[in-house]
Amino acid sequence: MPPTSISLPSHVARPSSTKTSSVTVTSIPSPDTEPNLCSFCSQIDFSLLRYPTTTDLLSLNNGSPASQDLSPFKRNPYARVEPTWSLGLLSRIHKSSASCDLCHALCTVLDQQPQIRATLTEMGVQDPLVLGTLALCGRLSAPDGTSWFEHDDKHGGLKERDCFFLRRLGLLFRPADKDEDVNEPGMPQKIESWYSTMDIFQTMNTAFSRGSAEDKKGVLMGDEENPETVWFAGRKRPEMIDIGLIKQWLNECLENHKDVCGISEEVDEDDDPELVEQMRRLGKPIPLFRLIDVHKRCIVTKYNLYDVDMSALKFASLSYVWGVTPQKLTLLIENEYELQRPNSLVGKVSKTISDAIHLTEQLGLQYLWVDALCIIQNSDDDKVMQLGNIANVYAHSLFTIMAAAGDDSNFGLPGIRTPRDTVQEVVPVIGPSQNNPGMSLITALSPTHQSHEHPTRKTIWASRGWTLQERALSRRAIVIMKSHVLWSCSRSHYSEESCCETATLGSLAWFGLQESDPILNSSERTWYTEDVPEEQVWYKFQRLVQDYSNRNLKFQGDALDAFSAVVEQVRRMTGENFLWGMPSGRFELCLCWEPYRRGLKRREELSTLEMTSFKRHVPFPTWSWLGWSGAICLKVQDRELEVGLNPKVVCFVLRNHPLRVFPVRRISVDNDPERANSWAIPNINDSKYTVTLDDIYDNLPSMTPEVLLDIPDDQLIFFWTESARFKLSELKVQGPSVLQENPLQVKEYTKYYREIIDDDAQVVGRTHPCDPTAQDIGEDDKGDGKCEFIRIANNYLPFCEPEKLAMQVRRGTGKYNRDVRYRVNLAEIKKEAWKQVYEKRVLVALG
Structure with a gap:
């Protein structure tokens, strides 16, 4: 059976071209701003953080060799370890924050990540030595059907290049050695870490600041027609989630990823057609497939669990943390019929569920599946039947909303109806010149303890047993984090904080997203085992x-x-x-x-x-x-x-x-x-x-x-x-x-x-x-x-x-x-x- 194709209603298929004021970038320094860095920060070779422009990628795709003078195409000029520079003691960074823009931004990040200082204090390190490291964060590859080349220094001529690598700025912390000169800037002799925080800063797409966001088509998404657009680089995210951005991610997947993100034959397996009749003969109740009607704000129970064609339904599902605080409302035997009345859910459900209903409606769908309201919580018989069907639910839902922020169902979805307050710092680090537009860094919103770690790994949501299968079985995921939104499907991984929405210029595999995302329903191969379907x-x-x-x-x-x-x-x-x-x-x-x-x-x-x-x-x-x-x-x-x-x-x-x-x-x-x-x-x-x-x-x-x-x-x-x-x-x-x-x-x-x-x-x-x-x-x-x-x-x-x-x-x-x-x-x-x-x-x- 071929993959089932799914299309959104016409009013969902395309994101709105109208930009709200919340999307407009107003606080980015001018690209002509000169860096204001201390003697420690100015030692960092920020050129390694350069990301490719539209011009770079078009040149590669047209068969020209990669320029070995510019990152990310030039070879690492440093040792085999990641290029790393001393930033001095943490106390020095605090003192320097009044005069150095990067030191000031680092202090802001540390204030927003209090667990870093708490962990170091717990380890007995009060004033750690801080190292800035330019760590690999992603693998940049040519579009399908295109080859990239570089100069062959050994044999002459050109050779094909599989990929290039992008970097972000991370921090390493450790006690200073007794004989170590902590006041000496530059590359330290001893690169060692007791604690690390990776993906602190990423390259900023300075092209975004030129002109008005309303006047520049696709400025938030990146503009393939603009030769200066810096791809895969950081961008300011608005206080409220731009629904048009999520619609574009979803629409791209529905239009272009049917071969890998559609419903597979295994997922769409038919149930036993005689089962319902057999249950009727035995006098057993026929289980229902329930959904929330997000327009009528009530439970819909008109579907037979074993007869419903889930592949024909267009519904979303929710993955979230119940937490210790009791749910405001759950489906019970005694309220099942009451909750089928229109508006019976209004003002009565937990905030995360309420926000998910609102988001589903904004994305143009009518139905949402939530376990607390679609499974009778005080009926073991219903639970047994519904749990046996959960694989179908998450595999057939058009997308799953992953509520990865907060520790219970009352936290809500940040950016849906509550503004997000995380501060993004923008720091110029390379001044402009005649042939160089300069470079700024912007705070990344998904710092992780280790390289190649998924941004959700330290969340309560990712620590709960039930949420793993919900993520593993979902074909598409909209991950709502405290500070920003992630998108993942079998083919693409996007982030609200980075400009990645191009398939024609090149593709980037984020180490912290693709290679640590536990997707089971994916035909994309993993590189860690042989390319045999069953072994995959x-x-x-x-x-x-x-x-x-x-x-x-x-x-x-x-x-x-x-x-x-x-x-x-x-x-x-x-x-x-x-x-x-x-x-x-x-x-x-x-x-x-x-x-x-x-x-x-x-x-x-x-x-x-x-x-x-x-x-x-x-x-x-x-x-x-x-x-x-x-x-x-x-x-x-x-x-x-x-x-x-x-x-x-x-x-x-x-x-x-x-x-x-x-x-x-x-x-x-x-x-x-x-x-x-x-x-x-x-x-x-x-x-x-x-x-x-x-x-x-x-x-x-x-x-x-x-x-x-x-x-x-x-x-x-x-x-x-x-x-x-x-x-x-x-x-x-x-x-x-x-x-x-x-x-x-x-x-x-x-x-x-x-x-x-x-x-x-x-x-x-x-x-x-x-x-x-x-x-x-x-x-x-x-x-x-x-x-x-x-x-x-x-x-x-x-x-x-x-x-x-x-x-x-x-x-x-x-x-x-x-x-x-x-x-x-x-x-x-x-x-x-x-x-x-x-x-x-x-x-x-x-x-």
Whole structure:
């Protein structure tokens, strides 16, 4: 099925050509203004911050070689590290702010970012040495079908150039060394950072200040007909959001990105046409697909959830933070019909929702989907059905409004009905000359702690578990931040603060936007894995799991539900079935998941919603990454096998009614015989791997038929493997290899682990990172201080001694689960040490 094309109503298709006074730039210094810089700031080579003009890009596109005398086309004349200059102590910058425009602007930025000073003070640094660094921020490439060239210094002639790089000014902070001359301007000998703030200043498009904004067509968007337009450079953003700018972004995507931003065949999968009839026969209520009518300000419930053609609907969706403060209004069983009355929402909904309704209406759409008002909040039955449909909601919505500002639903959307107050400083840094128009810098509105970090990363919105799948599944996102607006789709990433709206002159991939944006519904390839469609999907899924597992959930029992839409979408894209967040066809490989840097805590809560045919709130299995709290690294890509990780178990899962066990890799056979997946390593049919009910009864005596019949589906997996017992050392600490005096580095990179000790008191392996607060290290009940390990895989990495990847386990303590083992951690154990002590081949029931 080809991608579905979507067009806006005629009154939305084009942004208004009328410019409001709020868009007019009035406070930009004249391009003839001379720089007013101190002896420190004047040392910075600001020419490296030069951005290309229309003339530059037209010349490149016409086949002329890049000018090696001008940035961004000339090679970095400095060392391999980013060009960096000393700005002196922070106290010096404050003193200089009265006479130096850049020092004054830096102080303004620091005042608007109080967490910088607070973090440095926390680290014991009261008066840090400040370094200005010109860090790479984006990759500039030729338009599709065009090649760029540069002079070949080595062989002569011309050679093709893939891309050029743009820079922004960032700040590094560290204590000054005792023998360091902090009063000496220039490039320091020691470039090191305890704390950094990147993307502080960007090049200003000085062409914007020449003439009236009302008289210059496209001045806010950039003018391809103006040879002096500086592309991808900064611009003043108005106090109120210019809706025409968002309309242009949206219209460009709808007109030109149908191949990558349209609804894919996987997303537009048809539901079972017999399902509704079957529900009617059973007397079950038919779930409704509800929307907010932004014109009538009420809930619309005329759509059947399983019959509605979402691809034909034009609606927006909202992603936001509920927060601790209660919502002003939610949909409940008792008010469902009341909220269908026109104007029933007026003045009653939380401010973020109210602003989203207003924005949706301004953009010309009639409908908006918001979870609080489109899912009945006190009905588990409705929640189960609606959560199963969330992948469709975000994938089919024309765009998603991401409310990335504030910490609850009452914060609102800055710039929609409330002015934004962040000050943008403009600083001339290069004076004009006969052949040089000069250069000014402007405050960037998305400073980040690290290079290549997404601007939303430190927001409350980006720390919440539920918001990840909302972003990952959305085809288009309008991200409303406190100070400005971002746009992202599968093809383009724009910012209200930068002039990037050109596709014909060149394209810029912002490192902090494209390469850190967790988009799943994108046909654009990532550069971090091979260009094979399925591997691209698995790489994105692995990244999403790592991001999600490090986020916060208000209710820990939501762990599966808040990620279920991602799982459902990956199922559609790959054909894989999933078991507790792990693809069945790669299950044994995924069983090798490991903590990312730090130890994990066991998730003890039961599922929020009732699950399985038993309709119970069930525990999260320890073998699934969903059963743990903390960042994890999932092993799911083929390259894990290629580098030497070889799973040596075949897992079977227990299900009821009728009582049965069958290979996890063939869940699709149990769910749908026509979608069987036979991918298997090693051979499932090999008798030494097969698990039957009789094997369970013979080897695990407490697991009688009566006990098994009371265990919910998908809680227990079974497999044959080897078991061995070792002692564990006291807790060991592995600190960062460098910068150990940096408190942030120590906190971020310190790992806690235990060594594995054999009977000869020799160290034969080590565990993966441990939770240092855990009191019980998992010793078994045999009284000799040993712990049990079971082999999961062989780990034969190149140039390394062969190892066994083993899972540390512990036994259950109850009458009916004493034969069930539970995961504690993973460990690498030397192959020879394992061969000497492993006791026997055992049947494992892992819960």
